[in-house]
Amino acid sequence: MxxxxxxxxxxxxxxxxxxxxxxxxxxxxxxxxxxxxxxxxxxxxxxxxxxxxxxxxxxxxxxxxxxxxxxxxxxxxxxxxxxxxxxxxxxxxxxxxxxxxxxxxxxxxxxxxxxxxxxxxxxxxxxxxxxxxxxxxxxxxxxxxxxxxxxxxxxxxxxxxxxxxxxxxxxxxxxxxxxxxxxxxxxxxxxxxxxxxxxxxxxxxxxxxxDHAHREDRREQLRGVIEGALANGGTVMIPAFSLGRTQELLYELEAIIHEAPEAPAASHNGQPVAWRELEIVVDSPLAANFTEHYRALKPFWDAEASALVREGRHPLSFEQLTVIDDHQDHLNAVEYLNDTGRPCVVLAGSGMCDGGRIVNYLKAMLGQDRNDVVFCGYQAQGTPGRDILRYGPEGGYVMLDGERCVIRAGVHRLTGYSxxxxxxxxxxxxxxxxxxxxxxxxxxxxxxxxxxxxxxxxxxxxxxxxxxxxxx
CATH class of the missing domain: 3.60.15.10 (Ribonuclease Z/Hydroxyacylglutathione hydrolase-like)
Structure with missing residues (x-):
């Protein structure tokens, strides 16, 4: 049969x-x-x-x-x-x-x-x-x-x-x-x-x-988390999947900057830092590559994104965006941000913290309370990302590259960006x-x-x- x-x-x-x-x-x-x-x-x-x-x-x-x-x-x-x-x-x-x-x-x-x-x-x-x-x-x-x-x-x-x-x-x-x-x-x-x-x-x-937060709420949540995290300087680390999440977050960050460029986003050495002055870093060759492909595939974007392009906006390529490709430049960026405490938002792979460049940022910065980690995606059981979410609020630790890293940085979860x-x-x-x-x-x-x-x-x-x- x-x-x-x-x-x-x-x-x-x-x-x-x-x-x-x-x-x-x-x-x-x-x-x-x-x-x-x-x-x-x-x-x-x-x-x-x-x-x-x-x-x-x-x-x-x-x-x-x-x-x-x-x-x-x-x-x-x-x-x-x-x-x-x-x-x-x-x-x-x-x-x-x-x-x-x-x-x-x-x-x-x-x-x-x-x-x-x-x-x-x-x-x-x-x-x-x-x-x-x-x-x-x-x-x-x-x-x-x-x-x-x-x-x-x-x-x-x-x-x-x-x-x-x-x-x-x-x-x-x-x-x-x-x-x-x-x-x-x-x-x-x-x-x-x-x-x-x-x-x-x-x-x-x-x-x-x-369920997730509604679209109209999550951008404000993202803005609020970043502004709160950067109130004392430091780095906001966002473990981001190279394809999808990175491009969505860049889209939303461009919109936040466009809507209120002079609004204070952070503080550095006692001075306010406006959103238009805040550096957004994509530290992932793969994410940068996919972002280029996303730009080339504009015919498949939705109506809202297509309308922004017609208005002259560039939701995936804006002035405040810096892309790090070279590995030595990546190591230099980790050292510089760790030493200076300059306010910065870093998107780096991998999304579940089980590899990629985000691990170097976490190893250097998780132990300092001036820094923050923002999770915008699912963290599977057994991954470092799941452990940071679970143990971070308790002042616990996570194993990264075989090292025990104490978590003193703030830990946030934005489910609306799933x-x-x-x-x-x-x-x-x-x-x-x-x-x-x-x-x-x-x-x-x-x-x-x-x-x-x-x-x-x-x-x-x-x-x-x-x-x-x-x-x-």
Missing amino acids: TTIELHHHGAVNGVTGSCHELAVGARSILLDCGLFQGTDAAGNASAQSLAIGFPIEPITAMVVSHVHIDHIGRIPHLLAAGFQGPILCSEPTARLLPVMLEDALKIGFTRNRSLIEPVLAVIRERTVALPYGEWHEVFAEDDASLSIRLQRAGHILGSAYVECEARAGEAHERIVYSGDLGAPGTPLIPAPEPPERCDRLILESTYGDR AHAGQSDLVRFMEGIEEGPSEIRLVHGDPDAKQALARLLAARTQAQVLIPGEGG
């Missing part, structure tokens, strides 16, 4: 390692192939090797929802295991995918260009860019067929949720994979619109147990489907978040709500 089945190979016991297989008859497609991070990685040793823990022979193609590493990081592993099919994604994602994977290969494997470039060449050759909103036939046989359609997910530039039209014998289903959904009002990115029909929904649940939909957004997405699903599978969430969302969905819909286990 020819069947349509779903198998989950990641993002079922936590929020990383997204990887889901849709089997239609004898053939299948892979929906993302991401890396495990934090404590998720401890239980998935195969994510740290070239081995893929599931058969790849049936996999005809893979679909990339977006280019965050927890959704694409195992693609080189998949290629090494012998995957021969196309990599299907949106047009912006096709441009961003090699950039993100090049960085991942440098960090996880080697910096030898002669070894990295052949992998990137294969990825570029296999990548097929699909326009939003248009059906694409993946395969069609006598007893089985599958087509997909990408729709805007509102998470980061190029992100998509995937509609899958599957037929196997007498069975015919519309299966929707959410990828990561964004919150309404996310800077630069159009908000997601629900599909018109869905039989089975694979839904992320990162923030299934909570790139993920909140609980109400997830429910609205599901309820917005005119012909709603009979089955909802919750993935990409910690257990408490999934359970909370499952209870709410069960009360709001007639659909069966499932929480899959690894491999099932």
Whole structure:
């Protein structure tokens, strides 16, 4: 009997390692192939090797929802295991995918260009860019067929949720994979619109147990946190994901400066420092690279951002912005800010403080109460970012590069800047489907978040709500 089945190979016991297989008859497609991070990685040793823990022979193609590493990081592993099919994604994602994977290969494997470039060449050759909103036939046989359609997910530039039209014998289903959904009002990115029909929904649940601050509130929260943190001088350190969060924060900081350039943002040596005089530093070559790509992809910006450009504004390239590329310049900046206490806002990767240049800033500055750390994104269990959030308010410590670092700096959390939909957004997405699903599978969430969302969905819909286990 020819069947349509779903198998989950990641993002079922936590929020990383997204990887889901849709089997239609004898053939299948892979929906993302991401890396495990934090404590998720401890239980998935195969994510740290070239081995893929599931058969790849049936996999005809893979679909990339977006280019965050927890959704694409195992693609080189998949290629090494012998995957021969196309990599299907949106047009912006096709441009961003090699950039993100090049960085991942440098960090996880080697910096030898002669070894990295052949992998990137294969990825570029296999990548097929699909326009939003248009059906694409993946395969069609006598007893089985599958087509997909990408729709805007509102998470980061190029992100998509995937509609899958599957037929196997007498069975015919519309299966929707959410990828990561964004919150309404996310800077630069159009908000997601629900599909018109869905039989089975694979839904992320990162923030299934909570909501975020509204768009109109979070900019003021950002302004207030920075002004409060800089009242005594020092540095505001923002661990930022290179793609998505960095660009959104720059957009908001430009707006704050534009709205009140003469308003005091900080104090230095007893003198006020106006917002127009405050330096904003992006200390991340990868983030700077992605910001350049964001500028080049203006046709995919939302209406609000496009209108600012027509007015002559430059939300991702403004006068107060300094970009640090060279590693020695980075080390010099850490030393200079640490020695002088000059007010400054630094955005540096990585977003969960588990590597990247933010670690050097934290090691140098966490022990001083004149400095502050502002988290604007999710911190997975087992990451230094989660530990700073947990133990910082108690005057505790965090381990960075094997060193015990006491936390005396202020620690702040701005949930309004999450790139993920909140609980109400997830429910609205599901309820917005005119012909709603009979089955909802919750993935990409910690257990408490999934359970909370499952209870709410069960009360709001007639659909069966499932929480899959690894491999099932």
